[in-house]
Amino acid sequence: MSRTPRILLGVLMLGALASCSRSEEKPPEIIRPVLSMVIEPRTTQVFGFAGSVEPQVSADLAFRLLGRVVSRDVQVGDIVSKGTTIAALDPTALELSLQAAKAELSNAEAQFANAAASEERQRQLLASANATQAVFDAAQQARKAAEAGVERAKASLAKSQEQLGYARLFSDFDGVVTAVGAEVGQTVSPGQTVVTVARSDLREAVVDIPDQLTGDLAAGTPFQVILQSLPTIQTGA
Template identity: 90%
Template sequence: MRRLPHLMLGLFALGTLVSCSKSEEKPPEIIRPVLSVVIEPRTTQTFGFAGSVEPQVSADLAFRLLGRVVSRDVNVGDIVSKGTTIAALDPTALELAVQAAKAELSNAEAQFANAAASEERQRQLLAAANTTQAVFDAAQQARKAAEAGVERAKASLAKSQEQLGYARLFSDFDGVVTATGAEVGQTVSPGQTVVTVARSDLREAVVDIPDQLIGDLTAGTPFQVILQSLPTIQTEAKLREIAPQAEGSTRTRRVRLTLTDPPQAFRLGSTVTATRVTKVAPTIELPMSALLEKDGVDKVWIVDPQTSSVSAKDIKVAAKGAATFTVAGGLEAGMRVVTAGVHSLSEGQKVKVPEGGV
């Protein structure tokens, strides 16, 4: 019976030791997966400018005469060939003018024939001393005047025939109709646009570029032009022309880029994006989610690849944007920076970087 209290005391002491040892055990450290990125300084910058495909060569076709349009054989989108009649004016008055010019020429030729015959008779009479020199000289002068009248009538006929040709409107090159400016039955004045024709083989991209980005652009600068409706379709282009003056309200300049062997999908009027890659000083840019602001100091978490732990690194921020910020100093290429959950990390905390580094 005396051994029972000693046994109970021993069991109590043993339980106390076991409980103390359990309380002194540390919980296992949690290794947290993080999103991160390896710093790669950016050495190039890509600029994109929206624009459209336009013809390099376009002509506003108009009649040279006042008249009423009696036919217009084309509409927008139609293909026209060189020399094919596109529109015509009422030729009645012009045809009558040609007939009148022909009649005047016939009359002038008859007068010339009569004057020439009279001169020949006076020459024979003068040789036989049956007329005076003054009469012969008058006959000779009349023949020369009649000859000049023939030349004047011929010129008048040629002018009338040429004006009759002006009643027909045609294109000087193969192309496509892009606009119309007059309808059948409408009276048009000389120079008024009736049809606009553009060459479809020579196309260019027309974009507006901010004035501050024009400085290093020169003729022949290469661009990449992407079709917005089908981004997989692209083509090369070279700068052909820069507007000499910026637009007043937008401060942009109109730039024309000649397309190099563009696919058929680059139709006139298509919306495109012209991109250009330029070299810049090495710049480190990170997402705003990577920035930790603490006690007025900008920091980022750096992942140590040897220990798989994080440590705070002081940095200098050059500029902040809506989604990114630019680092002015404190980081080097090859460092791995945590890009999410920066406010829930602690110095030296173990982390896990998923495969792929993100």
């Protein structure tokens, strides 16, 4: 009778241990879905393009007048400063025109002086009843006409002086001569390029890029500029 209770007790103990073991097991972890993508290594390609270094700012200098070139003081590669005389036209005809304009002004001023004096004389005669109103009015009109003649002569003189100034060609900025378009003794037309001057402090690299590659380029894409003749000279762009 004593064996049966021990067996039952053993069964009860095993049952209790099994129950405790199940209560201590952790619940299974929840698997959360995650978006993912496969990353494949991509080889960076470096391309080289031929091009040229050109000035950002250049100017084709030309005379405003028709004339014969009597001097050209620069050659390709020369450094010029702002205000430097580049070339000159024959000024003979322009100087003669200037002298004629000066003589015309002197004559107009003399006529004005005579007309003004005549007007004043007629004014005094009219005040003393020794001249008619019509005579005074005529003298006054003559004075006004002479005054207008002086203004026209001054304008003509200013134009002649301006034209003479156009006989000399100057550079508007410091730079280097990159091309010449006229020689001494040649007759040039207004606007015909005589010399091309470029600023030496501002340059840009100009390259030809194939159409199939332009779509891959964006603003700010880095470039490295290397001079073919001097590879040690490099710069970023």
